[in-house]
Amino acid sequence: MTETETPKRSRLIAISNRTAAGQESRAGGLAVALWDSLADTRGLWIGWSGRILDFPSNRARKSSEDGVEFALTDYSRDQFDGFYLGYSNSVLWPVMHNRIDLAVFDSSFFRYYVEINEKFSDIVRRQATEDDLIWVHDYHFLLLGGILREEGWTGRCGFFLHIPFPSPEVFRAIPEHRKLAKGLCAYDVVGLQCRKDLANLAQYLEEEFGAEEQPDGKFLVEGRIVHLLHCPIGIDSKSFAQTAQDEPATRAASRLSRFLGERDLVIGVDRMDYSKGLPQRFEGMADLFDRYPELHGKISFTQIAPPSRSVVEEYAQLREQLDALSGRINGDYGDLDWMPIRYLARGYDREEIAGLYRLATACLVTPLQDGMNLVAKEFVAAQDPEDPGVLILSQFAGAAEQMKEALIINPYDSSAIAEAVKQAIEMPREERRERWQKLYDNISEQDIGWWRSRFMTAFEQVPA
Template sequence: MANSLQSEYKAVRLIAVSNRTAIDPNARAGGLSVALWDTLKASNGLWIGWSGKIKDFSSQKATLASDDGVDFALCDMSKSQYEGFYLNYANSVLWPLLHNRLDLVNFETHDIGPYRDTNVQFANAVAAHANLDDFVWVHDYHFFLLAHELRAQGWTGQVGFFLHIPFPSPDVFRALPEASELARAICDYDIVGLQSTKDVTNLKQFLSEDCGAQYIGEEDVMVFGRRVTIRHCPIGIDTLSFKAATKSEPAKAASRKLRKFSGDRKLIIGVDRMDYSKGLPQRFESVSKLFDNYPETHGATSFIQIAPPSRSIVDEYIQLREELDGLCGRINGDYGDLDWMPIRYLARPYRREEIAGLYNLADVCLVTPLKDGMNLVAKEFVAAQNPDDPGVLILSQFAGAAEQMTEALIVNPYDTEAVAKTIFRALHMPLDERKFRWAALNDGVTQLDINWWRERFFAPYGANASTQSSQEAAP
């Protein structure tokens, strides 16, 4: 049976398209790279993405490379393209809009032109290197238009799309002047994967109300003369690998280093990119209210927030960094003592293994975004716990993960008083309850892992990359 699956699978090569690739071995630790790497390797696949290089004039011809059995086609960007496509339209228009932050969308100066041009550039790279028998799998909001540009060139092969971030309500999406253009382009994909049932509902509703889509069964719609599958497909983590990371030497070293600082105090942890969608100011205010409302936590509890900067030249991110710097200083000044720093705020990245060690040490993890497609920190924290003495996950109701991880303590991140109360509850939760909640969460994280996600996306296509790589990895 395995040989049959292998021969059937190897007839289909995967072409992955994403803004960033994992050509750098240090970028293969988790998330998308884990989901794609084995599949690409098993199918002699190709990963198309940005080279990371910004040049005076970008070449339309991709640079080819190969590593560990995976081929790459890497596209450069010009400075104007990087600013117009990446910083402006993708991250100053689409990112805030898809996260329900219309107040941050740059409507006045936005220009979809560079976004269209870059989607054409990447579509050309696909057309230059793909065969019609290949399956093209496009990832995230950078490339809503890619399938449409491929179809315009006469491409009749299969193209799938996965959106890693939320899809907003129709009313929010309609605020985008090009909403109809993007929705039309989405319909040129054969399958669209989304993180939550709410995302699925929102996209289907927009297509129904604005594009005349007709529902066919549970997942499919007929729109613009095409049948499109819109699939609920929540992403998971490489659970076994992350559990193993907690036992690595870097994890143990990071844990020892933090323990020297924290001593026997209860430890609360947060790990996020520095982004306004993560609710970091509200989280800091919640911790402040914990110390204000529960004096017994003084000197007995510490909060560590790891928040490496992202898109640090965008104004909103500069302002966020300044706000967090100010909040941390105020809270430490108000509550700290000679031998106790309430908040330890680290605006730098740490290795995956180090983060695993810190999760393993923590008593409580705060995952409180204002809006998130999934949030894999919640799943990583659960995977890193000691079954005999697990920590407690506090999770925002606005994270896609909350739909699956109902045994976490679910909170409204805007209600900072309630979050502070929930933190106090978590710090004093009895061991039996902690173990009960963790066991249920761990079952979900283990069963619905990154391989399950990949297989679920490809399920309509029968035997495929994920099926084969999973069988090959089985003992």
């Protein structure tokens, strides 16, 4: 290579269950995190097509959008039921969120989990060269790195876990926990959202495999070096702040303002999932109305909760519980001209949500367990700097590690939720501005670009 030549950048290959293929807007989520790196390296994104067939197929259809290639594969009905609804969302999701009581340990689920991980390994080996960087995302593919290594892959391979990693004793509740952990240790870099997750995984590896800690976050596990990286994901804060002021956002805020009148808006935006603490949040608002009758008619709590995985029994039960709770609370505390809770079990566009955030006096982000929770960061980004709202945040959200200027509460304590809402709506403007500025500075410094750069830097330091 001559002095004027620049080194060739390795192509990035991203792997996740869902991709950004065919999305009209790539303004949020994993798409923002990966798109620039994929486009810069003419990269490839491998994932599920969203289609369910009557028969299994290892075929991956290729396409290209704006300089990024896609390789999308279909699932059979049995694979979708066993891998996605079964092992991914009825075993891994509840256990990783400390809900062992909701886990369904069916041995057939793991067979399909292995089958899909092997399927993706086959697609990777047909598409990739050893010079490529393989970046795998989330709990659907804990085994993929190990399968690739067993089949001879010697290139660099990294993994990012978007959800929490539980304490060792909880993780051991999974019958196949050692197989999952061995697959995880086949990756060169494993990124985790917060320090607690990293500590949990490190403790598990030390206890179960005799892992030896090395300098700079690296661990020697059964002869391999794996780098455990604290790497909290962020958002594009400047872009979201602008979105909150654009026409779709202001139109949505105007629609809700007509209903609000002079009332303070308290908002919650979550997928309908048992990890989000929605029943406890509703009970907290009931506690507020019970303790402070002078606030009746002064506050409107709007909860947006689009259903997810509604075919899983626990999610259907949650929907029934929320329907009943909202009806009871409105019946107990409402009046002819006031509905205490507006509970909307449907989704809204990201632009509309941004406008509602900007309108809100307070935002309740109260999960019982969460890897990060980007709603907290989006709410902060959407605020008017001159008159910002207040973030009320669960101590069990990964975001609480970074966002200490929020009102941090225990989501299991209904009285704590009630008191935090009251404190938020009565907080002086100067205090709100001081808290908001520190929160905004943090999410702007450690934004989505910072997250991607932090992981890629660790990734690229792995010897080829």
